[in-house]
Amino acid sequence: MSDELIKLRDRLREFARVRDWDQFHTPKNLSMALIAEAAELVEHFQWLTPEQSRDLPPEKLAAVRHELADILVYLVRMADKLNVDLLAAAEKKMAINERRYPAGKVRGDARRAAEYDSRAPSE
Amino acid sequence: MSDELIKLRDRLREFARVRDWDQFHTPKNLSMALIAEAAELVEHFQWLTPEQSRDLPPEKLAAVRHELADILVYLVRMADKLNVDLLAAAEKKMAINERRYPAGKVRGDARRAAEYDSRAPSE
């Protein structure tokens, strides 16, 4: 894990400790807090065209930056509670993705992962 | 930004480039992909008690580790597309949170942020 992520993790530990919030930070609850933040991100983009979403006005970008930060905060907190090394997990996952979606097979074609895997659509 | 996050960002850039997937990676679309991954995380915890969520069996923890990785992947990708420095944003946000929730005022009391701020509940 990178030094900066460790620093952030420790800051979050201390933040929770002095507020006595550890009792609320079960992985279950943190997964809810994380998706609530992800939804605040989505909300910023819901009525925008794809093009508008690439080119946000400064005040909207500032708000989006806060939402991205909130997601990282809960992600680091959750990984800490579950003893997961986020960066190691991401590297491992990318190695899987690189094999799973061979460039020659999927170029320019974005489907849901489930569709590439030709599982039956979930009912 | 940390060296490791830069390395991950660059790996994701290359992953998208060779697959010609940049065309799909608008911030709007990435916000959708991110919340879909956050929901896969939530799904692992939805029927668990808080206690069970702290103590996952190994195969479930392995699956959860993949979901956390997926969230980090889309978070880093989205931040890249919007030129946001995730770690700087998180530090700035934590400074806000530390002022916004003074330990003496909120100790042991978890409410929604909106409730502390005594805004009217959103309708």
Next chain:
Amino acid sequence: MSDELIKLRDRLREFARVRDWDQFHTPKNLSMALIAEAAELVEHFQWLTPEQSRDLPPEKLAAVRHELADILVYLVRMADKLNVDLLAAAEKKMAINERRYPAGKVRGDARRAAEYDSRAPSE
């Protein structure tokens, strides 16, 4: 509440009863199940253009129909557990929305509700 929604509610009660699943159906857990279904819906649309999303191929539409059904199922179940009359709540909410977004003021202009209300952007 409409007869058909009552019929669905009763079918869901029976479904949970014979499986002894009531113990899992706390409002907290149901809110998680509901958002997980909403995310499966989002996943179908994440890489589509707005235009493509209006004109789904038949097999994708069939899958989307199942997701919409899942959302309704958990919504009805949750409302039942909280003794909420969904249709009455929706009518009350639409009366609020009609006053809150006067046609003359918002015509052709979609922002986030929070932006119309000119609250400060949430941090």
Next chain:
Amino acid sequence: MSDELIKLRDRLREFARVRDWDQFHTPKNLSMALIAEAAELVEHFQWLTPEQSRDLPPEKLAAVRHELADILVYLVRMADKLNVDLLAAAEKKMAINERRYPAGKVRGDARRAAEYDSRAPSE
């Protein structure tokens, strides 16, 4: 479809028409709005114990009622845009669920659907 849901659908059509908001109501955008509302629901429950979530204080229940209404509103709107009969879809889905989770097999045991189906955990 029930008369009351048709009435709500028609009210939403008129609501969008007079505001010229149909242009924003692509299925893609509506799926985002729907999950954002689902997340507002989740947010009410994120720090509650399962027991607390069953027994909400009146003002919180009133707020939750509004969130449930918002979800129904976007669900009905989305079904309208895709020509889906929500109640027929839910009945069809419940018939599938009743076969898929035989009471004798799953009694008292809540897992993720994917786990019952003994698919490999999604990577």
